[in-house]
Structure formats: structure tokens, C-alpha cells
Amino acid sequence: MNLSVPRRAVAAAALTALALGGLTGTAGAEPRAASALAAAPDIPLANVKQHLTDLQAIATANGGNRAHGRPGYKASIDFVKAKLDAVGYTTTIQQFSYNGTTGYNLIADWPGGDPNQVVMAGAHLDSVSSGAGINDNGSGSAGVLEAALAVARAGYQPSKHLRFGWWGAEELGLVGSKYYVNQLPTTERSKFAGYLNFDMIGSPNPGYFVYDDDPVIEKTFKDYFAGLGVPTEIETEGDGRSDHASFKNVGIPVGGLFTGASRVKTSAQVTKWGGTATAFDRCYHSSCDTTSNINDTALDRNSDAIAHALWTLSGATTEPPTGKVFENTADVSIPDNGVAVTSTVNVTGVAGNAPSTLKVDVNIVHTYVGDLVVDLVAPDGTVYNLHNRTGGSADNIVQTYTVNASSEVANGAWKLRAQDRASADTGYISGVKLTFP
Numbered sequence: 001m002n003l004s005v006p007r008r009a010v011a012a013a014a015l016t017a018l019a020l021g022g023l024t025g026t027a028g029a030e031p032r033a034a035s036a037l038a039a040a041p042d043i044p045l046a047n048v049k050q051h052l053t054d055l056q057a058i059a060t061a062n063g064g065n066r067a068h069g070r071p072g073y074k075a076s077i078d079f080v081k082a083k084l085d086a087v088g089y090t091t092t093i094q095q096f097s098y099n100g101t102t103g104y105n106l107i108a109d110w111p112g113g114d115p116n117q118v119v120m121a122g123a124h125l126d127s128v129s130s131g132a133g134i135n136d137n138g139s140g141s142a143g144v145l146e147a148a149l150a151v152a153r154a155g156y157q158p159s160k161h162l163r164f165g166w167w168g169a170e171e172l173g174l175v176g177s178k179y180y181v182n183q184l185p186t187t188e189r190s191k192f193a194g195y196l197n198f199d200m201i202g203s204p205n206p207g208y209f210v211y212d213d214d215p216v217i218e219k220t221f222k223d224y225f226a227g228l229g230v231p232t233e234i235e236t237e238g239d240g241r242s243d244h245a246s247f248k249n250v251g252i253p254v255g256g257l258f259t260g261a262s263r264v265k266t267s268a269q270v271t272k273w274g275g276t277a278t279a280f281d282r283c284y285h286s287s288c289d290t291t292s293n294i295n296d297t298a299l300d301r302n303s304d305a306i307a308h309a310l311w312t313l314s315g316a317t318t319e320p321p322t323g324k325v326f327e328n329t330a331d332v333s334i335p336d337n338g339v340a341v342t343s344t345v346n347v348t349g350v351a352g353n354a355p356s357t358l359k360v361d362v363n364i365v366h367t368y369v370g371d372l373v374v375d376l377v378a379p380d381g382t383v384y385n386l387h388n389r390t391g392g393s394a395d396n397i398v399q400t401y402t403v404n405a406s407s408e409v410a411n412g413a414w415k416l417r418a419q420d421r422a423s424a425d426t427g428y429i430s431g432v433k434l435t436f437p
């Protein structure tokens with residue numbers, strides 16, 4: 001049975017909101033230009049360094065470290081979460097248990113983007129117990145945090161979905177990131193376009209290392225540094241020694257950046273990058289891994305590279321819309337339990353037949369879609385059914401249908417036909433759009 005209360009006004013308001021989101025455009029036969037991709041913003045080094053100062057203060061107030069199972073770790077999680085909550089992220093703290101102690105991952109989703117194409121950036125937030133872990137891995141944690149905050153400041157609307165992660169207990173064997181990927185259903189894993197890992201990106205005697213994994217991610221980072229005139233090398237100081245390995249193990253494309261740990265910089269690398277022929281990070285896993293253990297230039301460049309990669313990898317649509325678009329946005333009211341009505345779209349200037357993938361964007365406001373039969377009628381009268389009284393009491397049909405119309409001549413008067421077949425609820429055709437590739 002139908003809903004008895006007419007809710008047309010509410011439904012119309014909801015649909016207007018959708019239309020503003022870009023569902024309806026202007027009528028016309030001109031091919032559309034691909035919209036320009038937004039450029040990543042510069043990440044302010046001062047903001048990244050402030051996060052490091054805050055993480056240092058958390059360690060200092062909690063026995064000098066931010067290690068798994070210690071109070072400094074949970075305080076670090078709460079600190080990052082509060083920053084993200086304040087700017088509109090959807091955050092989740094994920095608990096796991098390791099060696100009888102509770103561990104935490106923080107997951108933050110930026111609302112919007114294609115949920116079937118997820119680009120994720122992450123960093124481990126835990127330190128070893130011997131120190132504050134400011135380069136390892138306050139640096140990656142702060143860089144990823146500031147990139148996430150830059151997404152919010154820019155009001156960025158990527159075409160892919162952006163997610164961020166801060167991992168617990170990396171130092172005990174990638175424990176948190178393994179837990180995260182293991183609890184993801186296979187279908188969720190398949191939605192990842194890529195995972196970007198940042199573990200140690202401000203080493204005091206830095207090198208510029210790019211992970212040699214997914215070629216697209218790798219090229220994105222290499223191109224960025226090439227643009228700065230900074231040479232890079234492939235990361236070789238222990239592949240699989242950070243959280244990207246957890247993602248790679250389940251088939252997710254990965255990449256990342258690294259400025260070096262305990263390995264010694266060669267003289268050739270000193271020639272290339274400056275610094276000294278000593279360890280990239282002489283305080284690696286030591287008590288001197290404090291805010292003094294950071295090279296600002298490396299931290300700045302790598303933080304900018306995080307933003308560049310996020311924007312580049314999430315912004316591009318696979319195929320920019322280049323088709324010819326025809327539409328009718330006039331409202332046509334659909335009489336309750338009455339005759340069929342139509343909205344006509346005149347197609348001109350398209351040679352030959354319609355495609356096998358004719359895109360039909362249907363926009364119908366109605367308070368009970370289960371009443372409706374909706375068809376596309378070709379110029380010669382052939383009927384293609386799009387919707388046949390399914391969906392029950394749901395409001396509105398706002399959907400793109402793909403019709404195999406290859407046996408139809410493209411040019412002519414196409415019609416969207418709608419009929420309401422049960423009494424009580426009513427509505428109207430708000431718009432119909434045909435896209436020829």
C-alpha cells in the first residue's frame with residue numbers, strides 16, 4: 001500500500017539538492033570539455049612541525065614515548081582524531097589486541113568521491129619505547145595529518161574516495177595495519193586504487209627514497225621530485241619493513257616515501273643530496289629521536305609530495321565526459337494512477353545509429369517509485385523499459401541507465417515516458433538527459 005501523506009515538497013527539495021550537485025546541466029549538442037584537474041596546495045611546513053611539537057609534548061608527558069600499550073600512544077590517537085573531527089572527517093578508532101594489550105588504529109574518511117575507488121594514505125603513529133619517535137614516525141603521521149587537513153581547507157572534491165589511516169603497533173611487526181587489512185572483506189579490498197605509506201620522512205641526514213611498487217604511484221612521486229630538481233632513488237633499506245607490506249600482501253597497489261633509517265649514506269649519495277657519510281638517522285629507535293632529529297627541508301618536500309600524490313591519484317576521472325549531451329529539463333507532471341506522459345529530447349547532428357551504451361539520466365520526483373513504469377521510447381517508437389514498479393515506497397528516481405540502442409537511428413525525437421499505475425502518491429518528470437559517447 002502507498003504512503004498516505006503527500007510528501008512532494010520534501011522530495012522536490014531533496015532533488016534540488018541533487019541537481020545542484022551536478023546532475024542536470026545545460027541543454028545543448030556541443031561536446032563537453034574535460035574539466036581541469038585541481039592542483040594540490042602547498043603544505044605549510046610550520047603546521048607539520050607544530051604537529052611534531054605536539055607529539056613530542058605528548059611523549060614527554062607520558063614517560064617519554066608513544067609506544068603501543070603505553071598512555072602516550074592513546075594520547076597520540078586522540079590528538080590526531082580531534083584535529084580531523086574538527087574539520088569534517090568521519091573518524092573511527094579501531095581496537096585490536098596484541099600481547100594482551102589494547103592497540104588502536106585511527107581511520108578517517110573524507111566524505112565524497114567514488115566509494116568503489118579508494119585512495120588511502122597512512123602512517124604508523126606508534127614509537128618504540130626508547131623515545132618519542134619524532135622522525136620514526138611522528139614525521140609521516142604529521143605529514144599525512146596536514147595533507148588531510150589541507151584537503152578539508154581546500155574543500156577538495158576528488159573523484160575517488162580519500163581515506164587516511166594511522167596505525168598502531170607497527171614497531172611490533174606491522175600489527176595494526178595487518179589487523180586493518182585482515183578485517184576488510186575481499187570486496188572492500190578490491191575497492192582500493194592504492195595505499196600510500198609514509199614512515200620516516202624527515203630524517204636528519206636525509207635521502208629521497210621512493211618505494212618501487214605500483215608503477216603509477218611510483219611515477220607520481222618521482223615526477224614530483226623531478227619537478228623540484230631533487231634526485232630520488234628506489235627505497236632498498238628493507239622492503240616490507242613498514243605498513244605498506246600489509247596492503248601489498250592482500251593485492252592492494254602500494255607506494256610511499258622514505259628518507260632513510262640506520263643505513264649509512266654513501267659518498268655518492270652525499271654528492272647527490274648533501275649531508276654526511278653517516279647514518280640517515282643516527283637517532284633511529286633511540287631516545288634522541290626528538291623534535292631536534294628532523295631535517296626541515298626533507299619534511300617540507302615530502303609533505304608537499306604527499307599532497308601532490310593524493311590530488312593527482314584521486315582527481316583524475318578514468319574517462320573525461322566527451323560525449324554529446326541532449327536534455328529536457330522541463331517539469332512534466334505525472335497524473336496519479338493515470339495516463340502515461342512524456343518528456344521529449346530532440347537529438348540532432350549525431351551520425352549513424354545510437355550507441356550500445358546510450359546513457360539515459362532520469363530524474364523523476366515521486367513519493368512512491370513502486371507506482372511507476374518508466375520507458376525510453378526511440379524515435380521510431382521502439383520501447384526500452386527502464387523501471388517497472390520496483391523500489392516500493394522509496395522516493396524519486398535519480399539514476400543513469402545504460403541502454404543498448406544500437407539498432408536505432410540516433411537523430412530524432414526520443415521520449416522518456418512515465419506512467420503512475422497506483423493511486424495516492426504522485427510526482428513529476430524533472431529532467432531527462434541522453435549522452436552519446
Ligand code: TRP
Nearest residue numbers: 136199237238239241242258261
Ligand atoms: N618501519 C621501520 C621502523 O619503524 C623503519 C624502516 C626501515 C623503513 N626500513 C624501512 C620504513 C623502509 C620504510 C621503508 O623501524
Ligand code: ZN
Nearest residue numbers: 136137199200
Ligand atoms: Zn617506523
Ligand code: CA
Nearest residue numbers: 422423424425
Ligand atoms: Ca500513485
